[in-house]
Amino acid sequence: GENVEQHPSTLSVQEGDSAVIKCTYSDSASNYFPWYKQELGKGPQLIIDIRSNVGEKKDQRIAVTLNKTAKHFSLHITETQPEDSAVYFCAASRNQGGKLIFGQGTELSVKP
Amino acid sequence: NAGVTQTPKFQVLKTGQSMTLQCAQDMNHNSMYWYRQDPGMGLRLIYYSASEGTTDKGEVPNGYNVSRLNKREFSLRLESAAPSQTSVYFCASRKGTGSNTEAFFGQGTRLTVV
Numbered sequence: 001g002e003n004v005e006q007h008p009s010t011l012s013v014q015e016g017d018s019a020v021i022k023c024t025y026s027d028s029a030s031n032y033f034p035w036y037k038q039e040l041g042k043g044p045q046l047i048i049d050i051r052s053n054v055g056e057k058k059d060q061r062i063a064v065t066l067n068k069t070a071k072h073f074s075l076h077i078t079e080t081q082p083e084d085s086a087v088y089f090c091a092a093s094r095n096q097g098g099k100l101i102f103g104q105g106t107e108l109s110v111k112p
Numbered sequence: 113n114a115g116v117t118q119t120p121k122f123q124v125l126k127t128g129q130s131m132t133l134q135c136a137q138d139m140n141h142n143s144m145y146w147y148r149q150d151p152g153m154g155l156r157l158i159y160y161s162a163s164e165g166t167t168d169k170g171e172v173p174n175g176y177n178v179s180r181l182n183k184r185e186f187s188l189r190l191e192s193a194a195p196s197q198t199s200v201y202f203c204a205s206r207k208g209t210g211s212n213t214e215a216f217f218g219q220g221t222r223l224t225v226v
Contacts, residue, residue: 009152032212043116043202043217044155051212089155096212098162099170100145100204104154 002027004092006103013080014111021106023090024072030092033066033073038087038105047088048075080110114138118203118218125193125225133188133221135203142208144186145215146170146178148199155202161186163208193225 003026013019025033031052036044050057050064050073057064061080066073077084090103119134137144142163147155147170157170159178167178175197177189186205190197200222206215 006154034214043204043219045217046214049212049214091155093212096143096206096208098143099157099160099168100206100215101157101171102147102155104152 002030002092002094002099002101004090004101004103006090006106008106009104010107010109012109012111015080015082017080019077019080019084019108019110021075021088021090021108022072023074023092023103024070025092025101026071027092027094027101028071029094030071031095032093033064034091034093034100035062035064035075036089036091036102038089040086044089077108080108082110082112084108085110116203116205116216116218118201118221120221121219122222123224125190125223127194127225129193130189130191131193132190133201133203133223134185135187135218136185137203137205137216138184139205139207139216140183141205141216142183143206144180145204145206146176146186146188147202147204148172148197149202149220150199158188158201193223195225197223198225199223 034049038044146158161180204215207213
């Protein structure tokens, strides 16, 4: 079945450094790849997404890259700030109404 | 605009008891989902409903049942709770038509089975 693997499980960086989280997916028919941020005690919220017809997307300090051939995608956060500390999840989906499968999550800690 | 509302927020059950987790969305979304979140395991899909009138198994459906009551509501039932079902449960919804779109999540239900 569909599977999404996410690494690393924990990541600690100094404020101002960059952070990179990587995911691989198994279903070659997947065409939508969102990233979610979850703060303590809350539900996940979308921060950026990418569709299979583009290789990269950027929104201010956050960027996502997609390699369809290798079936992996990555989240890049530049100039990290303490408020970036949270759990981040990647996900993959084949079609608009179907399964949305998540990775295991990465706990990011940004130290002042 | 409430978004996705889950009830209850917290629940403690004894082994063997049953309960239903409620979820409602007010965004006119077609697709709804139930996930469980456990440390180190991420968000695992229990069941989903691609559209009103349909439900399908996800990654970890055993021990659960669901009902898509109408377009707004999607409930998750534990018939005989087990300690292994101690978890945080999240309901989510998304548009489900046209291009793939983001999922919106509720605040979660923290369930403890003793």
